Amino acid sequence: MFGVVDKVQYEKILQYIEHGKREGATLLTGGKPCGKKGYYIEPAVFTDVKDDMLIAKDEIFGPVMSVMKFKLYTHGPASFVPFNSTRWPQEGYRSYSHSACSVFY
Secondary structure (H helix, E strand, O other), X not given: OEEOOOHHHHHHHHXXXXXHHXXXXXXXXXXXXXXXXXXXXXXXXXXXXXXXXXXXXXXXXXXXXXXXXXXXXXXXXXXXXXXXXXXXXXXOOOEEEEOOEEEEO
């Protein structure tokens, strides 16, 4: 469960989650409001996310994670620009294999 600062941000995050589903991303888990008081959302994990989807392009400021597949780091998300204005923080353009997945650091 993830607490959100106010109703405006709460509704905005839920809209992003719905938008991700409409665009064809698979909601693996979470993404639902929870609790009767306050603004709480289950952390949402999307798979099958494409580079041109809104949930991949926008910085959501909420409990939403987009998992994208690509073979080489050069094929990674071209539109990703995090808040610190770098493509991958701390030289994250380098990757290493870790069992069944690639991890960026």
